[in-house]
Amino acid sequence: MQRRGFAQWIVCAALVGAAAVTYAQDWPKGPVHVVVPFAAGSTPDLVARVISERLGARLGTTMIVDNKAGAAGNLGTAAVAKAAADGQTIGVSIAGPLAVNSLLFKKMPYDPARDLELVTIAATQPAVLVVSSKLATNSTSDLLALLKKNPGKYSFSSMGAGTVSHLAMAALSSRTGADLVHVPYGGSGAAVTAVISGEVDLAILPAAAVMPHIKAGKIKGLAVASAKRSPSLPEMPTLVEAGVQDIQADAWIGFVVPAKTPPAVVKRLHDELVQILAEPSVKDKLRLQYMDPVANSPAEFRSVLAADVARWKPVIQQHNITLD
Numbered sequence: 299m300q301r302r303g304f305a306q307w308i309v310c311a312a313l314v315g316a317a318a319v320t321y322a323q324d325w326p327k328g329p330v331h332v333v334v335p336f337a338a339g340s341t342p343d344l345v346a347r348v349i350s351e352r353l354g355a356r357l358g359t360t361m362i363v364d365n366k367a368g369a370a371g372n373l374g375t376a377a378v379a380k381a382a383a384d385g386q387t388i389g390v391s392i393a394g395p396l397a398v399n400s401l402l403f404k405k406m407p408y409d410p411a412r413d414l415e416l417v418t419i420a421a422t423q424p425a426v427l428v429v430s431s432k433l434a435t436n437s438t439s440d441l442l443a444l445l446k447k448n449p450g451k452y453s454f455s456s457m458g459a460g461t462v463s464h465l466a467m468a469a470l471s472s473r474t475g476a477d478l479v480h481v482p483y484g485g486s487g488a489a490v491t492a493v494i495s496g497e498v499d500l501a502i503l504p505a506a507a508v509m510p511h512i513k514a515g516k517i518k519g520l521a522v523a524s525a526k527r528s529p530s531l532p533e534m535p536t537l538v539e540a541g542v543q544d545i546q547a548d549a550w551i552g553f554v555v556p557a558k559t560p561p562a563v564v565k566r567l568h569d570e571l572v573q574i575l576a577e578p579s580v581k582d583k584l585r586l587q588y589m590d591p592v593a594n595s596p597a598e599f600r601s602v603l604a605a606d607v608a609r610w611k612p613v614i615q616q617h618n619i620t621l622d
Contacts, residue, residue, distance in 0.1 A: 325357075325384075325385045325560075325563050325566065326357055326359045326385055326386060327384075327386065328359065328386065329359060329360040329361070329362050329386075330353075330354070330357070330359055330360070330361050330362070330385070330386055330387070330388060331362050331364050331381075331386065331387050331388070332346050332350050332361055332362065332363045332364065332388045332389075332390060333364050333366055333374050333375075333377050333378050333381075333387060333388070333389050333390070334346045334363060334364065334365050334366070334374060334390050335366055335367060335368075335371040335372070335373060335374025335375045335377075335389070335390075335391055335395055336365065336367050336371060336374070337365055337367045337485075338365050340485075341392075341423060341486075341504060341506060341549055341551060341587070341589075342390050342391065342392055342551050343363070343365060343390075344587055345390060345420055345421055345551045345584070345589070346363050346390040347363055348580060348583045348584065349420060349571065349574055349575075349580070350363055352574045352577065352580060353570060353571070353574060356570055356573075356574070357570070364377075369407075370394055370395070370399055370402070370403075370458070370460060370461075370621060371391060371392065371394045371395035371399065372395055372399055372403070372406065372407055372408075373407075374389070374391075374395075375389060375391050375395035375396070375408065375410075375414075375554075376407040376408045377389075378391075378414065378554060378555070378556060379407075379408035379409075379410075379413035379414050379556060379557070380408065380413075380556070381556050382556065383555070383556040383557065383558040383559040383560075384559070384560075384563075385555065385559055385560065385563040385567070387555070387556060388417075388553060388554070388555055388567070389414070389553065389554040389555065390420075390551060390552070390553055390554075391551075391552060391554055392549065392550065392551055392552070393462055393550065393603075393606045394460070394461065394462070395410070396410050396414070396552065396554070396603055397410065397603045397606045397607050398460070398462070398465070398606060398607070398610050398614075399460070399621070400607075401607065401610065401611055401614050402460045402614065402619060402620055402621040402622075403620075403621050403622055404620075404622045405622075410603075412557060413556070413557050414554045414555070414556065414557055415554060415555045415556065415557050415558075415559050415564055415596075416552065416554055416596045416599040416600060416603075417552070417553040417554060417555060417564060417567055417568050417571065417596060417599070418552065418553055418568050418571050418572065418592070418593055418594055418595070418596070418599060419550050419551070419552040419553075419592040419593075419594050419598075419599050419602060420551050420552060420553055420571060420575060420591070420592060420593065421550070421551055421575070421584050421589040421590060421591050421592055422548045422549065422550040422551070422589065422590055422592055423504050423505050423506060423530070423548065423549040423550075423551075423587065423588055423589045423590070424504075424505050424522040424523070424524050424528035424530060424531055424534075424548055424549075424588065425462070425463065425466065425502050425503060425504055425505065425522065425523040425524070425547035425548060425549060426502065426503060426504075426505050426508050426509070426512070426519045426520075426521070426522055426523070426531070426534070427441075427470075427500065427501075427502050427519070427520045427521045427522070427523060427537065428490070428493055428500060428501055428502075428503060428508050428511075428512065428517045428518060428519050428520070429441060429493070429499060429500045429517065429518050429520060430493050430494075430496050430498070430499050430500065430517060430518075431494075431515065431516060431517055431518055432496050433499055433500070433518070435518075435520075436518065436520075437520060437540070438520045438521045438535070438537060438539075438540035438542070439540050439541075441500070441520060442474050442476065442540070442542075445474065445476035445477075445478065446474065446475050446476055449475075449476065449477035450477045450479070452476075452478055452479070452499040452500065453478060453479035453480070453481050453498040453499055453500075454467045454478050454479070454480060454481065454498055454499065454500050454501050454502075455481050455482070455483050455488075455489040455490075455492040455493060455497070455498040455501045455503075456480060456481070456482050456483065456489055456501065457482075457483065457484075457485055457486050457489050457503070458482050458483065458484060458485070459480075459482045459619065459621060460614075460619055460620075460621045462547045462549070462610075463486075463489065463501065463502055463503055463504075463547065464480065464482065464619070465547075465610050465613050465614065465619070466502040466523050466545050466547035467480070467500075467501065467502050468480070468613050468616075468617045468619070469544075469545050469610075469613045470502070470537075470542065470545055472613070472616060472617070473542060473543070473545070474542060478500075481497070481498050486503050486504055486506075486507035487507065489501055489503055489507070490503055490507050490508050490511060490517070493508075493517050494511055494516045494517055502523050502545075502547050504549045504588075505522075505528075505530060505531060505588035506587045506588050506589075509531075509588055519534060520535075521534060521535050521536055521537045521539070521540060522534050522535070522536050522537070523536075523537055523545050523546060523547040523548070524536055524537075524546055524547075524548055525538065525546055526538075528588075528590065529590050530585060530588040530589065530590055531588065544609060546609065550592065550602065551589075552599060553567070553571060555567065564596075568595075568596070571593065572593040575591040575592075575593040576591070576593070
């Protein structure tokens with residue numbers, strides 16, 4: 299009887315596995331919506347459109363990019379979390395909506411850990427410490443000495459309260475003993491313009507937003523806020539090299555789907571994305587935005603989220619940062 303039961307279990311398992319494979323092969327069933335929780339032209343939007351173009355061709359379907367901006371990325375990410383778990387809705391998101399926002403909002407419209415399935419981090423972009431060209435400093439070490447000598451005198455811009463650009467500068471302020479004034483703006487464009495005009499003195503912002511202005515001599519780039527030098531900016535030193543530890547403000551962009559999406563669909567989507575990110579033409583398009591392909595596993599994705607929470611939670615608590 300035990301042998302018969304075991305044999306029946308094997309047959310059932312085989313049938314379930316075959317059904318899952320068939321489901322993945324039949325997917326997608328019609329157009330696939332790619333939800334971006336930020337405005338058109340944002341870094342996540344650029345990644346979504348570059349990859350959706352290739353993904354649609356590989357899947358033989360139409361990819362529709364939907365921009366649902368609002369609530370620091372929570373609005374669009376919630377739309378993914380609440381969508382049908384059938385593979386017809388894919389989300390593109392970043393550290394805020396997937397990890398950090400749960401530390402900033404008392405109430406979230408979704409639970410990132412429960413309501414979303416991680417697929418892969420597609421790409422990452424270094425963040426750069428920049429200063430106004432009016433500031434008499436050309437290195438991180440010189441800047442830190444200047445900030446410590448004149449506490450409360452200097453200000454920094456960010457892409458908005460609670461964004462990684464804000465948290466990174468708050469961490470820099472506390473870990474170096476500098477006392478900086480925060481001036482939030484509505485995105486990277488406005489934040490870098492404030493540095494160029496001299497409205498603020500410095501910022502940590504995504505490379506794509508600042509590098510054109512650094513090359514034009516309008517602002518000065520001092521370091522990348524990364525664990526190691528970026529392949530996109532190998533000539534630029536890290537904050538670590540200047541003695542400032544664990545301020546990693548890389549702007550990574552990841553793909554997610556609603557929880558309970560069939561595992562076979564998740565795996566096929568992951569595999570397709572990995573192959574797309576390995577294509578030379580896609581790499582070239584990403585490099586134009588100072589992005590480096592990642593294409594990691596869901597488990598590695600989870601580790602990145604856990605590290606982000608561990609890194610920013612004490613900063614948020616120390617500076618009493620909230621978005622409620």
